[in-house]
């Protein structure tokens with residue numbers, strides 16, 4: 001992966017994109033007053049103690065996309081012009097902030113680099129609030145904090161809807177790695193632009209300059225103007241500030257591994273109770289729940305909520321409480337014969353924690369088909385988000401699986417695809433799916449159920465999947481289908497293969513045992529060496545065989561595999577962490 005820097009505006013064409021301001025939806029337009037609120041004089045007075053007054057002369061750049069990190073900038077006098085910026089040098093005016101209005105979007109809560117440019121229009125006086133003071137402010141001034149955080153979230157939604165700001169991905173349409181990177185960005189709610197060199201003059205100029213080889217796609221222009229050839233997800237994380245430079249010497253009260261619903265709940269509850277929390281996530285926040293098109297059984301959402309929206313709110317909430325979230329940060333080893341405990345990242349760093357919470361959930365099962373990996377992201381999908389749904393507009397698709405997640409995905413896809421062929425091995429859905437979903441499937445005209453059926457072969461080329469072979473297990477009959485998109489929802493295995501070194505006790509399927517279910521206590525060494533007190537109280541309900549290591553959510557043996565259950569355990573574990581920390585000998589604090 002090469003990393004190069006564009007000179008500002010190097011690829012801006014004479015016909016700039018300035019005139020084409022990407023639109024936002026009517027729904028968002030109607031919430032413009034919430035997106036760009038004007039604070040009252042009384043509210044501005046409340047903000048004073050959180051910031052410092054600064055002056056900027058006319059024309060000065062106050063914020064530089066991809067570079068400047070700040071919390072909130074509140075205009076006191078003059079005006080601040082805000083524009084979207086895409087790293088290639090294109091910009092789109094968004095708005096101007098006068099007295100009482102403020103700059104920023106949701107990245108600012110965590111002190112990540114801004115996605116927009118800002119310039120002083122006339123001489124400007126502004127109150128500059130750093131990220132940590134912004135977090136203190138939204139907690140201390142609850143009502144004002146609500147208005148501010150709502151505005152920050154809506155602005156990110158605006159950038160996402162307009163698909164503007166953030167990195168620019170340049171690749172031929174349909175490129176497999178392009179899809180993977182887009183999926184990574186979309187899962188982390190990062191706006192981005194895709195340009196096809198066949199269609200776009202700017203993209204063509206960029207390719208002529210960088211001469212990408214076959215393995216160099218996509219070219220990615222980061223918001224700071226740096227250009228990367230076929231970057232890894234970690235490169236993308238660094239490019240966006242999602243993956244911070246973590247300090248190996250810092251000892252965290254809690255290291256959370258996995259930012260699905262359970263891990264995010266721990267992050268929020270532990271952060272809100274003053275514990276220092278590092279959350280490490282290998283791909284995208286929200287875990288499996290983020291793949292759910294509509295969660296209808298989560299308390300408090302009578303009309304349902306998409307998993308992405310629920311996870312997005314939790315992610316912002318965790319940032320509000322000062323949780324450090326690193327994405328993508330896959331962990332590869334838990335080291336528990338030392339104290340503080342250590343968690344090793346794939347890139348080699350070892351992070352230290354007084355406690356570790358394993359909330360690493362489960363991963364989708366893959367059918368035993370030789371060439372399946374070749375088509376992943378190019379016809380084979382393990383989730384059905386809006387991106388995948390848009391790919392199969394008016395197409396026939398196959399969906400494999402008979403569980404609740406399969407049912408939800410089928411209903412969601414039926415709103416986009418011409419026909420959804422639901423393929424199941426068994427006789428029917430009754431044993432595996434909730435009744436309300438079965439009824440909905442029966443009521444949906446373009447969902448067709450194929451019982452006693454499985455996929456036995458995949459056909460395609462480098463462009464993607466071109467067809468599948470299906471077998472009826474009762475009759476043995478095989479037939480070919482020219483369906484090019486297959487969605488697999490056939491269950492999940494626990495993400496515990498990286499825990500071997502530490503010897504965390506797991507059941508035969510690999511799910512982690514906790515509390516009374518633990519069959520063999522390991523890592524007694526730390527007790528014998530006096531690192532833990534000999535009279536450590538009985539193992540807590542969510543504590544694993546290793547003292548100080550807890551397991552929650554789907555990865556825990558015997559847990560209820562539901563969002564609410566994971567969130568409940570995520571909250572419950574925090575009191576057990578407090579109890580563990582309170583019992584540590586003083587020397588280890």
Ligand SMILES: Cc1cc2nc3c(=O)[nH]c(=O)nc-3n(C[C@H](O)[C@H](O)[C@H](O)COP(=O)(O)OP(=O)(O)OC[C@H]3O[C@@H](n4cnc5c(N)ncnc54)[C@H](O)[C@@H]3O)c2cc1C
Pocket residue numbers: 257258259260261262263280281282283284285286287288289290291292293294295296297298329330331332359360361362363383404405406408409495498552553554555560561562563564566
């Ligand atoms: C399509 C679908 C629809 C669903 N619909 C519903 C529903 O309607 N209602 C309901 O209650 N439940 C639903 N579920 C189930 C629900 O999503 C799960 O029970 C829930 O997400 C479990 O949360 P978790 O945090 O325990 O684990 P997960 O959601 O699996 O999250 C674990 C996280 O850990 C990360 N991780 C794993 N290993 C590592 C590592 N080594 N290093 C760093 N990070 C790691 C993963 O990337 C992931 O983000 C659905 C599931 C799916 C797949």
